[in-house]
Amino acid sequence: MNTAVEIENVTKRYGDVVALSSVSLAIEDNEFFTLLGPSGCGKTTLLRSIAGFEQLSQGDIKLFGDSIVDLPPNKRPVNTVFQHYALFPHLTVADNVGFGLQRQRLPSHEIASRVADILEMVQLGSYADRLPSMLSGGQQQRVALARALAPRPRLLLLDEPLSALDLKLRQDVRVELQQIQHDTGITFIFVTHDQEEALTMSDRIAVMSEGVLQQVGTPRQIYEAPDNRFVADFIGDTNLIDVQVTQVLDQCATCVLPGGASIACNNMAGASVGAGHLSVRPERVTLGPVDGSALQGEVSRLTYLGTDIHVTVALSDGGKMDVRVQNSDSAAIPQPGSTIGLYLDIAAARLLVD
Amino acid sequence: MAQIGSSARSSVKGGTFAGLGPLLMLPSWVVIGFFLVLPVILMLVYSFLTKEFRGGVIWEFSVNAYDQFFFNRGLFGDEAPTIEWTYINIFWRSIWQAGLATVLCLFIGFPTAWFIATRSGHSKSMWLFLITIPYWVNLLIRTISLKFLIRDTGPMNTWLMSWGIIDQPIHIINSNLAVQLGLFYSYLPFMVLPIYASVERYDFSLSEAAADLYSTRMETLRQIIIPVVKPGIIAGCILVFVPSLGAFLAPDLLGGSKTFMIGSLIEEQFKGNAGNWPFGAAVSMILLSLVLIALMFYARSQSSARKATRAAD
Ligand SMILES: Nc1ncnc2c1ncn2[C@@H]1O[C@H](COP(=O)(O)OP(=O)(O)O)[C@@H](O)[C@H]1O
Ligand SMILES: [Mg+2]
Numbered sequence: 050m051n052t053a054v055e056i057e058n059v060t061k062r063y064g065d066v067v068a069l070s071s072v073s074l075a076i077e078d079n080e081f082f083t084l085l086g087p088s089g090c091g092k093t094t095l096l097r098s099i100a101g102f103e104q105l106s107q108g109d110i111k112l113f114g115d116s117i118v119d120l121p122p123n124k125r126p127v128n129t130v131f132q133h134y135a136l137f138p139h140l141t142v143a144d145n146v147g148f149g150l151q152r153q154r155l156p157s158h159e160i161a162s163r164v165a166d167i168l169e170m171v172q173l174g175s176y177a178d179r180l181p182s183m184l185s186g187g188q189q190q191r192v193a194l195a196r197a198l199a200p201r202p203r204l205l206l207l208d209e210p211l212s213a214l215d216l217k218l219r220q221d222v223r224v225e226l227q228q229i230q231h232d233t234g235i236t237f238i239f240v241t242h243d244q245e246e247a248l249t250m251s252d253r254i255a256v257m258s259e260g261v262l263q264q265v266g267t268p269r270q271i272y273e274a275p276d277n278r279f280v281a282d283f284i285g286d287t288n289l290i291d292v293q294v295t296q297v298l299d300q301c302a303t304c305v306l307p308g309g310a311s312i313a314c315n316n317m318a319g320a321s322v323g324a325g326h327l328s329v330r331p332e333r334v335t336l337g338p339v340d341g342s343a344l345q346g347e348v349s350r351l352t353y354l355g356t357d358i359h360v361t362v363a364l365s366d367g368g369k370m371d372v373r374v375q376n377s378d379s380a381a382i383p384q385p386g387s388t389i390g391l392y393l394d395i396a397a398a399r400l401l402v403d
Numbered sequence: 404m405a406q407i408g409s410s411a412r413s414s415v416k417g418g419t420f421a422g423l424g425p426l427l428m429l430p431s432w433v434v435i436g437f438f439l440v441l442p443v444i445l446m447l448v449y450s451f452l453t454k455e456f457r458g459g460v461i462w463e464f465s466v467n468a469y470d471q472f473f474f475n476r477g478l479f480g481d482e483a484p485t486i487e488w489t490y491i492n493i494f495w496r497s498i499w500q501a502g503l504a505t506v507l508c509l510f511i512g513f514p515t516a517w518f519i520a521t522r523s524g525h526s527k528s529m530w531l532f533l534i535t536i537p538y539w540v541n542l543l544i545r546t547i548s549l550k551f552l553i554r555d556t557g558p559m560n561t562w563l564m565s566w567g568i569i570d571q572p573i574h575i576i577n578s579n580l581a582v583q584l585g586l587f588y589s590y591l592p593f594m595v596l597p598i599y600a601s602v603e604r605y606d607f608s609l610s611e612a613a614a615d616l617y618s619t620r621m622e623t624l625r626q627i628i629i630p631v632v633k634p635g636i637i638a639g640c641i642l643v644f645v646p647s648l649g650a651f652l653a654p655d656l657l658g659g660s661k662t663f664m665i666g667s668l669i670e671e672q673f674k675g676n677a678g679n680w681p682f683g684a685a686v687s688m689i690l691l692s693l694v695l696i697a698l699m700f701y702a703r704s705q706s707s708a709r710k711a712t713r714a715a716d
Pocket of ligand 2: 093
């Protein structure tokens with residue numbers, strides 16, 4: 050596989066604010082790649098640096114092997130779907146979509162046929178002569194997508210393109226976007242702060258926090274094998290248990306839980322003797338009798354979620370654990386106030402250092 | 404449901420304001436009637452009266468004023484009428500002068516407005532304030548100061564010569580250029596402020612989107628920025644062009660006899676003993692009609708453009 054984008058040691062400062070701190074990243078050709086992180090972590094800044102709207106303080110960005118940092122935005126074979134679409138209000142849908150093609154000086158019959166094709170693809174064929182202001186949010190979003198796809202860029206950047214849509218529409222567009230990425234073979238860099246969006250759509254995800262790259266991996270790696278507490282906590286729900294690592298031998302760590310029980314853990318992101326953190330997903334904890342359990346506590350709260358019941362257990366040492374019980378197994382649903390034992394799925398529990 | 408809701412709302416509104424409506428409109432009707440409709444009617448009536456020597460009118464219907472504007476009947480008024488070019492030429496020259504002043508205002512005003520609109524909050528209001536400061540001074544005084552600045556022995560020429568940039572004074576005073584400079588100086592804020600308001604609302608991500616789609620800076624300016632801020636540009640042009648057309652201070656003080664403009668022509672008719680009130684009123688009416696026709700054409704082109712895009716709906 051070819052590398053589409055190489056981000057090498059990129060740093061971006063705004064005065065004292067460090068928006069990006071030594072970010073290095075390689076994105077493969079034909080990949081649906083997602084930048085995920087909370088608001089303000091530098092996702093937009095990284096995307097704008099690739100598009101050419103920001104000057105890097107340090108580092109290099111290569112597109113298919115060639116450095117592009119010295120090229121102005123209009124010379125980069127990269128197109129962007131802007132967060133608020135930035136459609137040209139005085140141009141019709143067709144002229145918006147054809148804008149890039151016109152600037153590339155394509156013959157007008159070719160522009161017309163390509164615009165028609167791409168509007169067909171995003172199901173806006175009958176809206177070609179409308180102004181953007183006459184379209185709904187979802188339609189505007191598709192015009193923005195069509196406009197960015199029309200010049201057939203080698204790389205498409207999408208900055209939270211779904212954030213302005215309502216939930217139902219957002220779910221439809223997710224599928225559509227994946228389909229379009231698959232059909233066109235264009236590399237997508239997709240920015241979102243929504244972890245569910247990232248997990249369902251991406252080939253790979255880069256998790257960012259405060260300008261620092263935290264982890265890069267497939268959705269499954271990110272969810273099941275987080276590298277640190279931030280990633281474990283940001284992606285999905287998790288229980289973080291403070292443990293003491295007493296021994297590390299051959300990729301197997303012995304951890305002492307707060308209640309004094311000791312478990313052996315071999316799923317870890319590096320470990321050393323001392324303080325550690327065990328991340329256990331709520332669906333990887335089961336409830337059972339107190340005797341023989343690793344942790345015990347009192348059921349403090351049940352939350353009904355439809356398919357699942359969310360059980361909050363207050364531990365005897367003051368901490369709490371979240372547990373998910375499937376709604377199909379009514380015998381497993383405890384009574385609030387009852388004392389109960391917690392059983393961890395050790396293979397799925399991940400030991401984290403920081 | 405929606406209908407019931409809206410009718411209920413409007414009945415509440417009606418109940419509150421039904422009697423007050425016309426009363427609330429009264430002040431604006433008084434202002435428009437007193438300061439707009441009445442003077443224009445007065446002007447229209449006067450333009451069809453007979454002139455009295457030493458100013459004033461005789462209350463007797465006459466089309467002489469209009470006849471004098473358009474036709475030449477010889478020195479004693481007994482020859483076959485030919486077209487009178489004198490006043491038409493003055494009109495033409497005035498339109499030309501006002502047009503050039505407007506273009507000058509646009510070329511200086513647009514970048515100025517752009518600069519101000521792209522400053523951050525505090526310095527923005529400071530720049531706006533600075534732009535309007537000269538307008539606290541009377542127009543007559545400002546025009547005379549400009550005359551001082553640009554005359555042959557004025558500071559501009561003295562400094563340019565003392566710095567060795569020129570060795571002869573640049574002769575500007577009493578030329579068309581001086582009049583245009585005067586008009587430019589008089590009406591620049593009328594160009595800057597509406598464009599500023601448009602640029603202020605301009606979404607700069609549109610420029611980024613254009614650059615992202617391979618536009619050079621010039622293409623972005625021509626294809627995106629100018630069309631989007633066009634309402635402000637047109638408002639500015641109208642606000643500069645219309646008063647420039649009727650201006651008389653700048654042409655009187657800065658121009659020579661060859662730069663005579665409509666404003667001066669009208670002013671002359673109402674000043675001193677040489678005046679001709681009906682003729683002055685007629686020239687004003689012709690000027691007013693021209694401006695109204697031009698604005699009507701503009702409004703029609705706008706609404707038909709809007710209709711065209713709505714037809715596509
Ligand atoms: N033009 C700018 N000037 C100053 N600070 C900025 C600018 N743009 C972004 N920042 C700062 O950089 C950080 C990252 O911003 P951004 O990339 O927009 O985050 P995200 O898209 O992940 O929400 C934020 O702290 C933000 O305040
Ligand atoms: Mg952002």
